[in-house]
Amino acid sequence: MKKTNWLLLVLALVLSMFLAACSGGSDDTSNSTDDADTEETDSGDSSSEEEAATGDSEQVLNLLDTAEIPTMDASLATDAVAFQWLGSTTDGLYRLGEGAETEPGIATDHEVSEDALTWTFNLREDAVWSNGDPVTAHDFVYAWQRAVDPDTGSEYGPYMMNGVIKNAEAVNAGDVPVEELGVTAEDDYTLVVELEKPVPYFESLTTFGTFLPLNQSFVEEQGDQYALEADTLLSNGPFVITEWNHGEGWTLEKNEDYWDAENVKLEQINVRVVKETATGVNLYDTGEVDRVNLSAEFVDQYSTSDEYRIIEEPTLFYVKMNQENEILSNVNARKAIQMVIDRQGITNTILNNGSIPSGGHMPKNFVQHPESGEDFRELNGDLVQTDVEKAKELWATAKEELGIEEAELGYLGGDSEVAQNMDAFIKDQLEQLEGLTVNVESVPFQVRLDRDTAMDYDLQNSGWGPDYIDPNTFMNMYVTDGANNKTGFSSEEYDSLIQKAGDELALEPAERFDAFLEAEKILIEEEAVLAPLYQRARAQLLKPYVKGVVVNPMGPDYNYKHAYIEGK
């Protein structure tokens, strides 16, 4: 009978396992934070020039990312994660700092020629790569040539450089050799860039990942292995990647050889890949990470916390309307659709993460008038007001003009849960218009892009984030036959405004800005090409001891160069 007891013991163990899963709610100790602390490798006070402001706190920042770094090769990078960590480890000509102003990087200053086509950058002589090589103008020439070289197969190279850097298009098409690209090293520390046309925002463009320098001899020596592991990449910026466990996370440490190392306070950044928001929140609550982004369902729970904050992003979402559709070719029908959607309802009920209703095709707090400093959005105001009665009137007019009683429109939307909720909500709103039936189709992102390119849609929930800080990044999308237009919209007046802004007004910042203001009115108010929905924001929790992290509107989401830990 002894063996029966043994079996009972095992059973008891099994039972306790189940019970453990369902109990323990009352015990609110947080001793797991102890575990978290021991994980951080001790790197604290090794450097003596630590500034007083940082106090005794260990200068270690623990972060999450939702995806593995796809690549650390600046020529091949396309996504936020890659640009983030490239930006933290590499200085370009300039670096994006506080208030989206550029701050010195490898370049100390630059001169622009009279015709604004030639930019001459003066580079600092004290910048070095992490293998000891100096950072020179040749590193930029090599990197930019590589980005548009068709053999590299870069996506962002041609996207960012074609039409900007002289001959980029021809080089990418393989028509002329890469040496023809408009970038040359006058000497080791003078970089001369020739542009295709005046580009007023070129200075901010140089902070972007695709324009970062590459050490030619190192890249060529590594060949296919370049930037695949921590030891096959080089850094010239504030931090170096010292450990990279694919899929799991990576560790950055302060680069002691960085030219501006004395202003870098953080000793170490640990990043772990966590995809699930709930998991991230649990890790934040146990103190293992210092920041976590919240999805809508967590906002109510945490929005009263002192550690809760909202970060406005310059990313817009809107309904695209295909004018090849007979109903949508009618401007009154399009206006009715614009006006009938309750955008406040979308941001308050569906998103609930700090996103705000958008009233045009330019985000709030993104670009300011060069003279008055007023915000673009302030100047043009809300070009669309939700007004259901007016919308119904316009819709009636449209039906009369079209000679129809009933209308059916397809609606292409995303397949995430939030997207589906939002699209169901918008469908309800639209169907307030008498006789209109909306058929929602929820498809994966790639499918939506395909159908956008083929213009195989009636209505489409679409979004756009900027690639550089200039109104042009939003406004040039809708020129006639623009690669991202795909609405069938074509207006000579609009085209000529955008054309002028890129050409004869390029050196007249104020007039140029006015041209964009005018263009937006045509796009949204007069022609109702798009129905604006909302400007995205991210809700997040941030530990109060994390200071000095700069949030960028484009490129890397955050700049950690000046970050530090205080009072942990």
Next chain:
Amino acid sequence: MTRYIIQRLVYMIITMFLIATLTFFLMKLLPGSPLASADKLSEEQQAVVLEKYGLNDPIPVQYYNYMVNLAQGDLGISFQFDNREVTTIIMDRIGPSMQLGIQAMVIGTILGMLLGLVSALYHNSPLDYTSTFLAVLGQSIPSFVFAGLLQFYIGVKLGWFPVALWEGWEYTVLPTVSLAIFPIAIAARFMRTEMLEVMGSDYIVTARAKGVNKFGVIIKHGLRNALIPLITVLGPLAIGLMTGTLVIENIFAVPGIGEQFVKAINVNDYPIIMGTTLLLAFMFIFIILVIDLLYGVIDPRIRLAEGE
């Protein structure tokens, strides 16, 4: 026996070839482009990039090239992780998934069998009811519910084990337990039913009548016979666990292959889709072979091709 195994290996190669072919063509039917920023590039610019990956070739040519490389053991390079070899990516990721899967299987099977055994031996007693109830619970509640509960109560509230991440042995505990719940339930239910049946059969009664003690009979005769249906069920389940489960890996931030596979499909990373499918297919076929051989070990009546 050797001949049988060789024969099976030949079938395996043919099966793998068919799976590779089928997957290749099905994959080409996936809508969308493998480019990350297809929305931003003109068609000419896209063509330049696709050229580099050989995606402008006619599909039969692409198929031929792929199969030739495959025969040489080259799975190609990933699209989403530029230049990284598919083999490296899969090898990086399969480790954690297999470790969790094996741990969960071993724990799950052992505990489940014990639970089932207890149920069977104390048939219709409170013990039996309790363990049956637990088994039903384990089978009907999805593992991510357990995972969420374990993470919150054991990880956050009690702090006994790490909440998530993958940095050492203690980090595998909660995901393993979450994954083990299902095999426990399955094993317990099968074990109970089979044992009840076996224990009532004539040879057990005879053995008992001859004076062999109860536990000797259970171990030597009962258990062995009850194992056969269990192995049939658990084999495929083991593959499912070892090849990674998207949900558990996401909840515990485990750098496993399950999540990787799903993402590859979403972003049209053709080489990763192919590589992972082939690996999973291979493991599946291989385990089925192992199971077939195991049958022979457990049950002499079905020992294969012996004495031919």
